Amino acid sequence: MKLKKIPDILYRFTLADFLFILAVFGLALGWIGHMPVFKRYYLADLPGMTWTGDYMLINEINLASASLAAFLIPQRIIKYYNEKHRTDGNHARVRLINILFAGFFAGVLMKIIATGMGLNIPRNVIFIIDMIYMTVSASFILGTPMIWLSGKIAVKVKDKAGIKKESGI
Amino acid sequence: MNISRKDFLKKSALGAGIAALSLSSAADASENSELATLIDLRKCIGCEACVYACQEANAHKYPEPAKPFPKMYPERVKVSDWSDKRDVTDRLTPYNWLYIQRTQVEHDGKTIEVCAPRRCMHCQEPPCAHLCPFGAAHKQANGATTIDPDICLGGAKCNAVCPWNIPQRQTGVGPYLDIAPSYMGNGVMYKCDRCVDRLDKGQLPACIEACPEGVQKIGPRDHIADEARRAAKEEGAYIYGLEENGGTNTIYVSAVPFEKMNNAIASGQGNPHMDKVASVMKKSNILASALIIAPFAGAAASLLRIGDKIKKYIGETRNETEKNT
Numbered sequence: 468m469k470l471k472k473i474p475d476i477l478y479r480f481t482l483a484d485f486l487f488i489l490a491v492f493g494l495a496l497g498w499i500g501h502m503p504v505f506k507r508y509y510l511a512d513l514p515g516m517t518w519t520g521d522y523m524l525i526n527e528i529n530l531a532s533a534s535l536a537a538f539l540i541p542q543r544i545i546k547y548y549n550e551k552h553r554t555d556g557n558h559a560r561v562r563l564i565n566i567l568f569a570g571f572f573a574g575v576l577m578k579i580i581a582t583g584m585g586l587n588i589p590r591n592v593i594f595i596i597d598m599i600y601m602t603v604s605a606s607f608i609l610g611t612p613m614i615w616l617s618g619k620i621a622v623k624v625k626d627k628a629g630i631k632k633e634s635g636i
Numbered sequence: 637m638n639i640s641r642k643d644f645l646k647k648s649a650l651g652a653g654i655a656a657l658s659l660s661s662a663a664d665a666s667e668n669s670e671l672a673t674l675i676d677l678r679k680c681i682g683c684e685a686c687v688y689a690c691q692e693a694n695a696h697k698y699p700e701p702a703k704p705f706p707k708m709y710p711e712r713v714k715v716s717d718w719s720d721k722r723d724v725t726d727r728l729t730p731y732n733w734l735y736i737q738r739t740q741v742e743h744d745g746k747t748i749e750v751c752a753p754r755r756c757m758h759c760q761e762p763p764c765a766h767l768c769p770f771g772a773a774h775k776q777a778n779g780a781t782t783i784d785p786d787i788c789l790g791g792a793k794c795n796a797v798c799p800w801n802i803p804q805r806q807t808g809v810g811p812y813l814d815i816a817p818s819y820m821g822n823g824v825m826y827k828c829d830r831c832v833d834r835l836d837k838g839q840l841p842a843c844i845e846a847c848p849e850g851v852q853k854i855g856p857r858d859h860i861a862d863e864a865r866r867a868a869k870e871e872g873a874y875i876y877g878l879e880e881n882g883g884t885n886t887i888y889v890s891a892v893p894f895e896k897m898n899n900a901i902a903s904g905q906g907n908p909h910m911d912k913v914a915s916v917m918k919k920s921n922i923l924a925s926a927l928i929i930a931p932f933a934g935a936a937a938s939l940l941r942i943g944d945k946i947k948k949y950i951g952e953t954r955n956e957t958e959k960n961t
Contacts, residue, residue, distance in 0.1 A: 503791025530923035537930035593771035
């Protein structure tokens, strides 16, 4: 029995993709919005953004997004391994973004477990977790657009040079 | 009400004795149990002995700000300076973690003056500790919530999420001065820590020890809650703090309904209300529970999907093979 090539259904932009992107945005907002500087520097005063000044709402969005991301991560892992051959050119960048996301998500989970679940965790451990959360969140939120842009620039440069176009990230 | 010095000392000793007994029973009952305080407003005469005892016991924790304060950007960020108003005792400040809230309430055809010692409620699910971005606010194993002045940057998020707006800020002190004082942070938040250092040494919180009327008691929360319920059932007393914000470790008992007290209070920053408070963390707790289940549900859904795909894929391949042969 000869096996058919894996169907293309997994390469389409699905509802799961949309929900995952939504969850990532929610987590990013959860990180930025949970700090008082968000309000201090007028971000919560932007038209249509006043709701982001509600710390409890931001916390709930962060938790809901974390739950949604945790639900979708197994599917993302499967999809990643299925699509690996499709992103040969950008594979290093995709992997880097995935690593940054894994770190970010681990930071989110640590933060929620440390301060959101009412556990008696020593204060110095909480402080270390907070610092890790800050670092990994900043790395992911700032790093991902840079990696994505570098991928786009690389594709354009290669196009100009007449090299075969790679698939985008 | 005037009381003589002799009476005051006698009553203080009696009050401390009662409170000490309750603390020893607290220790006997369970080492892991959260401690709660019972504040019986029927006994409080508003003498402020607790207020001054609190100030004396915690003076070493009070902020000593560096002046002049750094210029703040953007300009809308205002300094909070209480360092020149340290003698204010009619509200909560960074230098006054406990005050007597006085109200006159009409009840049962009588005008009753109620004196309520007000300080941090020490919630069982403290939003300040759950939401502090730097882990400066922390709930201790004994049920008290404390703020670490060596970590706090004074963003006042704890004040914003506290249903009673208890923590108060002092500018010009704390770690923000070493980071980016003009652009980030604004001091340190201060509030009652229920004399965590004294409790660690086996002593009573200063306010409880100093009270000449035995207004306050401290003990395992279950015992304190039972006592409050008993007072409500047998003596017709009203309770506040048992259910508020999902339960607090500061439980008030009063002869007048708290709704009436709340209506008579001019509440605001530094003057906490006595209104009903639904659990602030309830939704967050439900979402946190969902987070525990989510990865397992996601893995199960993915496995089912893979199973379906494999089935379909094998079926299609078999059909094609059969067609070809």
